[in-house]
Amino acid sequence: MRASQRSTADKHLLLLEKDVPIYGDGEVGELIEQLQPQFPNVSKIDEAWIANPVAFESENALSIELTWPVDAAQERDYERNDPS
Numbered sequence: 001m002r003a004s005q006r007s008t009a010d011k012h013l014l015l016l017e018k019d020v021p022i023y024g025d026g027e028v029g030e031l032i033e034q035l036q037p038q039f040p041n042v043s044k045i046d047e048a049w050i051a052n053p054v055a056f057e058s059e060n061a062l063s064i065e066l067t068w069p070v071d072a073a074q075e076r077d078y079e080r081n082d083p084s
Contacts, residue, residue: 013048014068016051017050018050018052019052028048028050047068047069047072048066050064050067
């Protein structure tokens with residue numbers, strides 16, 4: 001693909017890696033919202049996801065969570081944790 005060509009996509013995703021539990025996933029989503037004025041291209045992103053490889057070596061597990069938009073991430077967490 002030439003540098004001048006653009007690809008098309010139905011959804012634009014931002015994938016972040018977090019290997020330390022400094023911030024919760026929701027806090028990262030809030031930080032993305034706060035940084036939008038400084039980084040206008042963030043408005044072109046539909047979703048941001050966080051890959052957390054902390055347990056990969058010991059448990060062979062990789063956690064990937066939706067973090068932004070914050071309201072969608074909170075709804076997904078609620079649905080996933082709803083006992084009914």
